[in-house]
Amino acid sequence: MKKEAELEGRVGDGEEDGYDAVVVGSGYGGSVAACRMPIAGIKVCLIEKGRRWEAQDFPTDSLKIMSTVRMKNQNLGIRFGPKDALFQVYGQNDSLAAVACGLGGGSLVNATANSMRPQRMDSCLACGNCLAGCPYNAKRCDVKTECQVQYVVKSPYDTCQEEGRNSRKRRWHVYLDEIDYITCDFVILSAGVFVTTENLFRSQMRGLKLSDALGSGFSCNGNTVAYLAGSPAPLNSFGLDRKQLSKIPFQERPGPSISSSYTIPTLMEEHSQCDIYSAVIPTAYPYGWPSGYWFFHGIIDKVRHIIGLKASQAIVLNAMGYDDSDGKIMLDKDMNRICFSPPHDPLLPKKIKTFQKLAKKLGGILYLSRYRSTLVHLLGGCNASSDPSYGVCNPNGQVFDPESSVMVHPGLYICDASLIPCSVGINPSLTIATAAEYVSRHLVQDVLKYKSVKTANQNPHAISNKNIRISWRSMVVFKETMRGYVGGMPCTAFLKMNMISQEQKCLSEWKSCISDCYPLLRGKVGGYVEFSAIEKDKLHVIDGKVSLCEVDYRTPYTQYMHYHLLLAASSGSRYILEGKKIINPYLFALYAWRETTTLHVTFKKIVENNSREDKVHLKGELRISMVELWRKE
Known part of the structure; x- marks a missing residue:
């Protein structure tokens, strides 16, 4: 009964006649679409699987961070941790992928790659001052958190004709489970690479015609992670807790998480560049706990750090570059879960060699990840292309319909990292946002055009269903x-x-x-x-x-x-x-x-x-x- 009450609160408060557009996901892509459409007067609903995260909700110690992680072992089919955990970790074979879940998506934990602080935007107060400019900075968009979209289906019925009424129904049903759904004319899938691809696979099982390229072209942006511990160098790469923050002057603090990088020298070959970024280790991370003989060394080092004694320095090294973008995302229908195979990384030996050189210069012990691929910047899976044989959507984000004369599913868009067809070599957050701006520009034009035609064709004497x-x-x-x-x-x-x-x-x-x-x-x-x-x-x-x-x-x-x-x-x-x-x-x-x-x-x-x-x-x-x-x- 509790679950039903929660669902009632999430779904039942919406408009009776549905929405003009539903945005699935609130990351770098979905947030842009959910921002641009209401400005044009479009009625929008933003659906986010995760919850809202305020500043005081983020973990500050090793015990608390464990409650913000959901681990999914794709080989064994084991899942543990809260469903709305901040960190969603997928492990399969020799690969590990981590994504963020919450209102804001990856921007919640973007390692200060974009340090601009957004202003909070509250909901509309219905003050009536819109023509003079909103004095309360309202966002004009319904936001529903802790709702997970399962799949989308075209409306079974195009029109509703009964007792003199002829009202056009919404074109799409966005299902939150097997029964409850939200109706809309436009669906914008922007829930991240794994979830967007999974939603399309599930929709395909219910008759939605999609390109055979769905799930292909998966890239991890050349990500490889290493950990350097026991260094005598003044790396200053440990995060500070509240007590330490009040004692240490601003100039001596570690600063943003990512503030330095090293470019691997290359022979100017195309797509051969690789950058290595250093990262400050947060206080909440259980750092200093490597496996093997140095396990005890790590524990002693962490105890010394906690009690205030001078401990050896440690740092995280994260490599980004290019890969072959030939990974694959699949849906295991029997186990009802997403599986993936990472792309081939031809620069991996060069990255490891560079890690070793840095470790030799800084001193300490280098711990390489036991995973061949450690994915934090997921790209592709629903690649944009001019041909449905090679991609899932066109450059405007419209999803291809291979069996339709118009070549696309009207009203179905992709607007996140899954449409980017290759690795970009750097942090892709601004690339995703730029692509989302481009998609949103065409999306707004499409929605406004559809609304004008729909209004022109509507029977002026029709009885509105909303009032009765x-x-x-x-x-x-x-x-x-x-x-x-x-x-x-x-x-x-x-x-x-x-x-x-x-x-x-x-x-x-x-x-x-x-x-x-x-x-x-x-x-x-x-x-x-x-x-x-x-x-x-x-x-x-x-x-x-x-x-x-x-x-x-x-x-x-x-x-x-x-x-x-x-x-x-x-x-x-x-x-x-x-x-x-x-x-x-x-x-x-x-x-x-x-x-x-x-x-x-x-x-x-x-x-x-x-x-x-x-x-x-x-x-x-x-x-x-x-x-x-x-x-x-």
Whole structure:
């Protein structure tokens, strides 16, 4: 119930008629898009998986920082740590990738690569002074944190025509789970390389046509990390706690995290340059704890540092450069998780040799990462290209639709590091922001053009749904697994039902609901159907409704449980599964078990009028077994 209440607060407070645009992610790309569109008068919702981080929330010691890390071992399938942890660490084979999660994305922990401090922007106060300029610096954008987008689906219905109303519905559904979603006309995916690619893979499983290049062209910007400990040189590379900050003069403090760099000499070959940056070690990091024989040396050194004795110096060395940008991101459908293989780094031997030279000059012991690739600047996976054979989106950020005559999915954009097709050799934050500015310029023009056409085509006499809609709230969630045969072929349905799920009902539907059934017994359905005889992959429910108590006026003494499921396949086909459970309460419940566990279904394929596809119309029965019921318990 707590989870449902949280979801209600996150989703239920939005506009009833959806948004003009939904921005997924608030990093360097998403924040730019979420800033530019409201300035043009576009209604925007920004969705962020992580939480808000204030200055006092960041960890200041080694124990606290462990609670801000979520570790995901992709080989073993092990995950531990809070889902909204600040540091999301992915380990796979000989590679390690770390990304930031929170409102602001990577800018929360950007090592002072960009030291400008942004001004806080609060929400609109509705003071009415907008024409003279906002005196309160409002951001004019709905921000929803701790919400994770799972996938996006094109709206199943283009228009809503009922009782004289002809109102254009929103083009996209942005799903936060299997059931709840936000509607909009434009979706801007900017949740970072892994999450954006994962969202598109999941959308592809539900019928969204995408380029075969999805997941290709992955780059780690030539990142390699080393650690130098026990140096007698005055490196001054330890962070200060609050007590030390008040005792040490400003000139003697370590300063920003990254303040010096060393360029590896090259023969001026193309893409052969490499820079090594030194980094100050924060007080919260468990530094000085290398493995092997020097483990005890590290502990002693850390104790000396804590109690105020003069300890040996240490520093982190981070190399950035170019790689072959031939990495790969994949979705493991069986384990339902992202997997990746890093790109080949031809400059790695040169970086290691330079690390060794620096260690020899500074003194101390050099610890190289046991990972071949240590990724902190992730790029690519949804590369921009002029041809869908080589990229996922065009240079304007519009996602390609290989099977459409217009070549793109209208209203679907990418605006983050995943569209950058190669390594850039330096910290990519400003590169990402610049690309986002370019995408946002075309995006704003596209949104305004669509809104003007939409307004011109709207019926001026149409009744606005906004004034007569009533929100329902989620109360009960339960699951159902049904097996049986449809058209003589095996079929299994794994359903999740959300009774009184948040749904906007127009007044006529509300009256009809009151006369036909109890509103408490209506809800939404999510999940999937396995019907391998029709589709080899799962058929995902993208719009499902259930009514547990309906009455037909022709048979007033018979009640029905009615299911209506719109299913989407990875092939792009869509199907409708209609089901009824027939209940006769006046027969003294003699057939109660059989009636409540048997679903009479019809299975149809949605075929366009001008299509030559064969029609599918099958009938059958699905049943709930006692074994499945016990499993749910």
